[in-house]
Amino acid sequence: MFNLDEIYSVSNFLKLCKNTIEKNVPSCWIQGEISNLSRPSSGHWYFSLKDTSGQIRCAFFRLNQRKIQFTPENGMSVVIRGAVTLYEQRGDFQLIVQEMEPAGIGNLQLAFDQLKNKLRSEGLFDIENKKNIPISPKTIGVISSSNGAVIQDIIKVLKLRYPFADILLFDTIVQGDQAHIKIIKALQAADNSKRCDVLILARGGGSMEDLWAFNEEELVRAIFSCSTPIISSIGHETDTTIADFVSDLRAPTPSAAAVSATPDRQVIIYQLSKLINQLKGFIEQSIEKKRLSLNLLQLRIIDPSQQLQINAQKLDEYELRLFRIINLLIEQSQSKLKQLFIELNNNSKNLIKNHLDDLSNKANLLNLLSPLNTLSRGYSISHNEKGGVIVSIKKINKGDIIVSQFNDGKVTSKVTNKEDN
Secondary structure (H helix, E strand, C coil): CCCHHHCCCHHHHHHHHHHHHHHHCCCEEEEEEEEEEECCCCCCEEEEEECCCCEEEEEECHHHHCCCCCCCCCCCEEEEEEEEEEECCCCEEEEEEEEEEECCCCHHHHHHHHHHHHHHHHCCCCHHHCCCCCCCCCEEEEEECCCCHHHHHHHHHHHHHCCCCEEEEEECCCCCCCHHHHHHHHHHHHHHHCCCCEEEEEECCCCCCCCHHHHCHHHHHHHHHCCCCEEEEECCCCCCCHHHHHCCEECCCHHHHHHHHCCCHHHHHHHHHHHHHHHHHHHHHHHHHHHHHHHHHHHHCCCHHHHHHHHHHHHHHHHHHHHHHHHHHHHHHHHHHHHHHHHHHHHHHHHHHHHHHHHHHHHHHHHHHCHHHHHCCCCCEEECCCCCECCCHHHCCCCCEEEEEECCEEEEEECCCCCCC
16 A cells, blocks of 8 residues: 555655756757757747657746857757756746857857848849949048057058058948947948948958858848948958958958059059050140151142132133123023013903993993883873972872973973873
C-alpha cells in the first residue's frame, strides 16, 4: 500500500522536477540545428534545437537578443548557451537561451552576409543605379569625424591635387551603437543642402565591430536614397562594408577617395596647354584660308574703267530692248483699240436701232390708248366747268354748263334736259 504523505499533486511534482533540474544542470553551450522557429508579435523566439538523435525546446526572450546581429532561420546550425528549466504549464523540458552564435561563422559575419544578399536581391547594388561622379566638382562634402586623421588626409590631397573646390565637413561620430543614426543625419543634411557636387563618406580603419555602423541597413538605404553622388572610403583597403556596395564609387582609402572625386590639376594644366596649342593651330589655319580666299577675290576684281565700259554697253542693250518692248506694246494697244472702236460703233448702232424700235412700239401703244385717238373715231369727252371729266349722267344736273371735246374742237352747252338709260 502507498503512503498518503508520499503522493504529489501534478503541480507540486513539476515544481520538484524544475527545482531539481535548475539546481543540478548548469548553463552550458549546445550546438544543433534550428527547426520549428516561431516569432510571435511579442518579439520572443521559440524553436527546437535538434541533431540526428534528439531535440530540445528552446525559448529566446527579446531582452536576451540585444547582441544578435543576424537573423536565425530554420535549418541554420547554431551554438547556443542556455539554462535548462521545466515549463510547468505544459510539463515541457526546455532551454532558456542566453546567447546564440552561428556555428562555423561569426555573428557579425553572418549578419553581414544576410543583409548583403538581401539588398543585392533588391537591386541596391546594381550598376544602373550608380550615379556618375562629376568631372570637375565645385564643392565636395565630407561626412566624417572632425577629430580623426581622415579629414586632414582628404584636405591635404585636395589642396595638392585640386585646390579649386570648396570642402564642406559634415561632422559626425563614426563608431558606436548609435553611430549610424548620427551618420544618417549628417548624410541627409549634406544631400538636402544641394551645395555639394559629390560626397565622400569616410572613416579610418578598425575591426569589424568598429566599422559596423556602416553595415546597418538603415544607413545603407539612406545612402541609396541620396540624390548626390557618394564615394565611400571606410576602413583600410582590405576592409569592406555594405555601404561600399551601395555607394556610387568605392575608394580603398580616404586619400584615394579625394583622388577619385577630383581631376589632377597637373593633368588639367597639360590638357589646357594642348587645347591652347590646338586653338592656335585652328586660328592659324583659319587665317591662312582667309588669306587664300582674299587672293582669289583680288584676282577676280575687274579694272573700274573696264567695268564701266561693260556696264555702259549693257545699259545700251537694255535701252534698245526697252524701246522694242515699248513699240511692240504701242502697236498691240493701237490694234486692240481699233478693234474695240469697231465693236463699240457696231454696238452703238445696234443699241440705237433697238431703242428706236422700242420707242416706236411704245408710241403706237400710247396712240392706241390716247383719248385723242378715241375722239377721232367720232367720240367726245365732256367736262364740267371745273375741268373734271364727266363719266356718268348722274354727275350732270339740269342747267349745268358742260364743255364737249371733239377731235377737231370744243363745244360749250347748257343742259336743258337729261334722260337715264
